[in-house]
Each structure stands twice: as C-alpha cells, then as structure tokens.
Amino acid sequence: MRNINYYNLILLDLSYVHEVDWTANLTDFDWVYRVTQAGFDYSRGEVVEVATLRINRKDDLRQVFNSLRKHDIDIVYFMGINPGYPKYVKVIVKGNIDLSTRFLAQELGLLEVYAYYTNGVEHWGGFLAFNRESIDQFLKEVINYGKVINESLKALKIEDLIAANTSKLDVFLNSSEYRVLKYAFERGFFNIPRSISMDELSKELGLSKSTIDRYIRSSLSKILKAIIWREN
Template sequence: MSTIAEFRIPAADTVLADSFDRLPTLRVELEAAVSRSQPCLWITDVDRRALDDVLEADPTVETVTLLVEADDRLLYDVTFREERTVCDQLLADGGSLLEAWATDGWWQTRVRFRDRETLCVAHDRLVERGVSVDLRRVTDVEAGSHSRTSLTTEQREALEAALERGYFEIPREISMEELAAELGISHQALSERLRRAYETLVDEEIQPARERA
C-alpha cells in the first residue's frame, strides 16, 4: 500500500512569491514529464514581456529560458536559487511528485509516499524548516490497484511505454516510428492506440465534471 498526499503551501515559503505579487493572474503548472529530474514550468494568463521581466527580477529565480510559446501558454526552463525547493524536499524525504501547480500565491502538490510514516516524516521536516504547509488530503492506495479507467491492456502498455521512453518530452526523445518498432506494432497501429487512449482518458475526466455541473 502507498499513500498519496495533497499539500497546499504559500509561495512566500518557497518560490515565485514576488512573481505572484506582481502578476496576480499568474498560473503555473509543472510540466507533466515525470522522467525529468527538474520539470519545466507551464505559465498561463499573463503577457509574455511582462512575465519575462517579472521572472528575471524574482529573487528566487537563478536562470529562466523560454522553451515553447503555444497560444496563451508559455513553457519555461527555470532554475531556482534555493538549494532545495519544497518539492525537492518532499522528493528527498521519499516522495514521488505526481502533480504541482500554483495560483493566487499558493502552491498545491500531489505526492506519493511509501506509507503514512514516510509522509509524516516529510511533513514534519517541512514544519521544522518554517514552511506553513497545509496537508489537505491523504489517500491510501492498495498495492496492485489500478485507476478506474476503461483503457485496454494494449492502450495502457502504449501509454506507459511512451512515458518511459520520453515520447511526451519536449523535444521528444523517441519518435512514434521508433516506439512502434519497440512495441512490435506498426506506426499506424500505435497512433490509433494512443488516440483511443487519449479519447478514453479525456472522456472519463470531462464527462463526470459535466455531470457534476
């Protein structure tokens, strides 16, 4: 069994507090490429020129480089001045970062731990560092359990292989043709398998939200 914890942490206790003060509409998400040891940041809802100036002036930022500009979304490679950010500390204490985002001057993270004891140690160390951490939710996950999706075995295999081999990285570390060859299927078959997997995941995520609305 593992434990998933959701934390809420003020930016003032970690990074980018000044950026949120100067750009209140700022929204930041860690780039969803878990194979990277230092994920990049997707930033939305701000003017690029204003954002560049704010990030360069932020006292917690060491270096910042724009990697991708896609409509209203900007992908930055950011190095922070702190030796260890809050996320770094959570990982050092046995956590696996699942998701992290920030709005309105607050960071929120979802982290997987081996067990509740490991979670408690990580939480206590943050408190000892003076971090005002708010533990919002704790969920125990039984070993061997799978998320309740309608993915087929082949679709799950394709997604896992794509993630592990860097297909979702920017830039990609493997082409679809190379990945298909490793899986022993055609390029067209892999493309269709991934497309159906995306459709299934999006439908299962969006449809319940519509039903709750």
C-alpha cells in the same frame, strides 16, 4: 532499501505557500504555472523544470520573470505559444536543489504525481507514498520553508490502480516497467499476504531488488497520473 508496503499506498494532496521560493510573492494578479516535466542535476545541485505559464498581461509576465531572477532561478528557455493575451508561455528554468519541494519529497521516498502553481500557492496533487512515516516526515520538514494551507490523504490499493488501467498499461509504461509490474502482479506480489517475495521476484526476473523497486515505483506514479488526468 526502504521497508516498503506496496499494498498500502497513500496519496498526499497538498496546497502550500513556499515562502522562500519565487512563487510566494506573486499574489496580486492571476497566473498559472503548470509543471510538465522536472528533473535533477545532482552534479550541479540544480532542479530543472519544464512548465507552461498562463499570464493575462505583459506587465504580469515581467513580474513573474523578475521574481524568478530575484530568487536566483535561471530562465533557460521561454517562448510564447499564442499571440496576444492571455498568453501561454513555455519555459524551462533551473534553481537551487536545496530549496526544492520536489527534491525534499524525493529524498524521503515520495513520488510526485503532478504540480501546478497559481497566485502564490503551490498545488501538489500530489505525492504518492509507500508508508505514512514518509509523509509525516515530509510535512514536518516542509514547514521550515513555508506554510501548509491544506492537506489531504487518500489510501489507495494497488489492485484498483492496475485494474482501472489494464487495457492501457503498455501504452504509457515503458517495456521494462510493464514487464516487471505485470509479472509482479500476476505472481501475487501485491496480494495480502504476498504470494511471492522480493527476493524470489529478483531471481525469477533476473533483476536486482533495487531495479524492481524502481520500476514498480515509476509504474505506479505513471498509472496514478493517467487516472488523475482522465478525471480532470
């Protein structure tokens, strides 16, 4: 397990031209592709995205689909949400995991908060990291596939994230995430210095350290998404 400091969270906000991906060459018209859900099929080496595409003209929609196919990205499903243009299209696509920005981030221990692509630029707002080393390594590797236009880092405190959403935690966390995060917070796991260790948490909750780690990571990512969506 990575050596994680849960009271030293960092949010990376990134604008990126992914030069080997389908997004980079679509710059001569306006479009927005907002990812609402993503996952990985490790057995097939694929990344799967559910997204909403906003497009202004039928010819532009054709160009987007052609670019997807040109880059060996399968369009599993698409459906127009509204009549006429500008049109919103719900799409599900599958692509090679090796060229995925989000897969690289996950392999380095970063948590994706949300992503949208527009006019040839990928906007990641962003990735939640538990140490600066993971971010530095990610930025070092991501330039092998494109160009970073802008990046910014923001330090976060766990108590601020939780305090901002205390009344709503049980709404957007599942029962296991809520129980573990609440217990860890109340027992002082996020205090400086810590009032309880991961080993002690594991014994008291009757869960493995890796399971507790997974629940905490997932919880923090959901909390941050809720804050960003509320602000926007």
